[in-house]
Amino acid sequence: MPSDDWYLIDDVDEFLARAGEFLRSRPAPHTVHLTVTENLRSSGSHIYGDADPEFGVLPEKGGAREGETADTGVRAAFFRTPPHTLNPTPLTEDEADALAALLAGQRRELPGVFADRDTAAAFAAAWQRHTGAEAVLRERMRLYRLDELTVPQPVPPGRARVAGEADRKQLAQWFEEFCRDAGEPLLRDAQEWADERVERGDVMFWQDPDGTAVAMAGATVKVAGQVRVVGVYTPAHLRGRGYAGAVTVEVTRAALASGAEEVLLFTDLANPTSNGLYQRIGYRPVSDFAKYDFG
Template identity: 30%
Template sequence: MNFQRYENVEKFASRVTPFLEENEDKFSLFLGVLERIKAGDYKNPYMATIEEKGELLAIFQMTPPHPFNIIFVDEDQLTTCTDLCITELVNHSIQVESIISVKEWAVLFAQKWQEKTGGKYSLLMDQGLYRLDQVEESLEMSPGTWRYATAIDALLIEKWYSQFEQEAGLASTAPVEIRKRVKTMLDGKEVFLWEDQGEVVSMMKKSRPTAHGVTVGLVFTPAEKRRKGYGRTMVAAVSKELLREFEFCVLYTDMLNPTSNKIYQEIGYQKLIDSVHLKLETI
């Protein structure tokens, strides 16, 4: 069994992409980030595989400070691959602050990490990954229309971005970094807004396009505009628009929020897998 770290993203991509594309919806996060690495959007990415006799057993990817993404190709080798990966990370002093993966895989990895390092792990987000192929046509829609966000919306989006992080329990991003991210999103026409009678009442964004799919995220409606169906209506309407270009949409939900999970299912999103984001702490 061989642990192979890659410095060249093209070589890494050529090795792992065929498997990832067979599971394009399930591993859309990994694929989307890989495309951004290839585009030069991340510096010093961590890319590695575990192989045996030419067979791919596991795939790993990290773009600090973002989580370590883990995929196991051969689940029969789950424990052995986990042990080998953790040994490599520890021996080469690779700092991993958090991990994200299929729930079963991530929990096993975190438990093994705890045994190996004496550190601790904790839950950051208990997630469900959902896929949409067709919007439910009978869905009741709230008043208003969607539009692409533009530079004149930047300050509002920056404010809502910060509020989204707070409500989701995510680490707060510095205002200057939020400003950069919002500009990038606006330049890429990634942000959508819902307007009712000229007032912007909700937002969402698209990200990480793959060969056949796209991710929906950053769905946010300010507290004073909730319980009017704006978020659900916007996600339904924009997802339908995205399906003109892509075969499917995916999104991650907070499994501890039954309301949002119910809303997405009403739109037509169907659960693919349980996913989890875990924080790792070393002594």
Template identity: 30%
Template sequence: MNVVRHSGLERWLEEVSEPLYRHEAEHSLLLGLAGEYLAGSDPIPEGLGAWSVHDRGQPVGAALVTPNNMIISRMPDEAVHRLIESLGEQGIELPGVVGSAEAAAAFAKGWANTSGRTAVLRMSQCLQSCRNVAWRHRSPGVFRAAEAADIPVLTEWARAFECEVHGEEAKHDLEPGVRRRIEKGRSFVWEVAGIVVSNASIGRPTRSSITVNFVYTPSEQRGRGFATSCVAEVTGRQLHAGRRFCCLYTDASNPISNAVYSKIGYRKVCDSAWWVFKD
């Protein structure tokens, strides 16, 4: 097997699209993120790296290295080992790795052995997809696209979301991302009596899907079905618009959110994991 470091994201995507699209939902993060960068929907981060692993000339694995994490596809164990060797030889430093539970665990263990750093499981996740919305009950309130006037509260919620997911405050300004999602018509809210009570966004489109993300309801508004109604509405509208399915990630240890998404019609695609590397 050989590992190729690509100088351009477009060439990388051409090389790995076929094997990744065989399992489109599982690889929606890789495919969608690359698509966003190439379309200019998200700014390409400094230091973005793209790799592919080949066996007898055919791609069998893919990886993107961002400032936050490395994202890997499913790949044979031998491909994981070759990727680790290649990254180590090139002096690449990695803050963490995200991928299917099996691939991420194999890489994390191997990278820890090679780099001398400690691999810590940051979060066990569940990647889910929905092809048909089963949830028909609507909570009181109305669904609408987020507007410029919502930026202050949604930025505050984005900070709270980051703290809940990552356990610490974001190290960068979150307002530009909030503003960008609103301007692109990708951010939606549930509103009750003129007060915004829940938020959900969409992003990372692939050939057949789009991802629902940044789902957040402030603690004082939880338990009333607002997030369920908001996500169900977002999902249903995307399916009606022609998406074959919608994807989202959940915290595998949170039975409440997983039950909510199951009611809507989301079903498990695979287990996913996020590992971080510490000195």
């Protein structure tokens, strides 16, 4: 398959005009693409970095081509918000190789790739072939979908509440700590992230009976009927007391109450505690993902 079958785009609205229906047709495997493009559309193209975002669409043979805006006939797509990783939808090995050849030929600098397990492995191998760069598996993740919500017992003392104006500093601090613990770069300025979350009202704290916040969990905006639970965090000295599970249950309830048809979340497969917790709450595996770093 010739590499020029990929149609490259630098505008999120044009990308969604071409690929939006394709992404919405399978919201679970495309959850990251849907939420990131919605954030770019609503909050501006530089919320994840100073450089312009990059997009690509792979039409079906006979599908939409240059000069057309139809969003039918798409078989794959990708986005990237420099300086962060490439994020393709599922690709065959030939499609992954063609995309790697195209981007390498344009001398694009990629720090890595995040995708479903097979696509990530195929693209990483192709990137090595075309650039000579080393590809190292950094993280294996599992996508879960809520089946039936179950409240783990016993529920810890305290209650959930929405993080508000007085919590901006705490939110920013915990966002930085969450990213550090996960070994991830800050995708957003921590204070800007906190300000946006307060405005949206989509982060909850679990607070103890004294009113002290002891854990947090957030949710993405609802897109294509799905919401993803994100940023579940408990400070190290407070872990093992059920706070993360309790606040995740409440964020999940809020997502369902908002009309979400699917509630999703990612876990690190290297963390058996969180994987076990979310299954006890009622989440069931959908598919595995992987992140590779390029050296």
